[in-house]
Amino acid sequence: MRDLTLDISPLLCGKTGDQTFSLEWTGIPEIFYGIKPVEPVSVSGTIRNRQKYFELNMTVEFEFTSECARCLKPIKKHAEYSCVKSIVTQAENNDGEYIVVDNNAVTLNEAAEELLFLELPSRLLCSEDCAGLCHICGKNLNEGPCPCRKETDPRWDGLKRFLDNNHIITEGGAENGSTKA
Ligand SMILES: [Zn+2]
Ligand SMILES: [Zn+2]
Secondary structure (H helix, E strand, C coil): CCCCEEECHHHHCCCCCCEEEEEEECCCCCCCCCCEECCCEEEEEEEEECCCCEEEEEEEEEEEEEECCCCCCEEEEEEEEEEEEEEECCCCCCCCCEEECECCEEECHHHHHHHHHHHCCCCCCCCCCCCCECCCCCCEHHHCCCCCHHHCCHHHHHHHHHHHHCCCCCCCCCCCCCCCC
């Protein structure tokens, strides 16, 4: 994994003004279930001297691929997330709130991972009104209705889901009249 490490010696030596940076992030850990960032991910921003600490403004920008939670269609999206963090030269009880300077440098991996973890959606849809897949025949209902759907009595949905989950074929189940009074 490539470290997002940045030498900030000029700021530590008292140089005023912002230090800007632009890094490429690769080898991103697969902690984001179902979401795959297209590498390299751009990590850029500024670090400003605030006298007692340094203020990091960081933006992580990338494309990612995933799939619709309802119809499984592949999705490609653009993401751009920003955060502000404090950089300190030493911290006694650091619980991840601060980034601590080490050898005149800071490593931004943890802050970047935290940002993605907080901001990336846990559930994506191809569109807000995605109709999803038929529980019975698996047809993508965005492409039109399927034959089993119009016979469906909502009272049987729970049973159908149970049968689907257990891979029990319910072919023609609604057509033999047993679900109609
Ligand atoms: Zn969908
Ligand atoms: Zn169907």
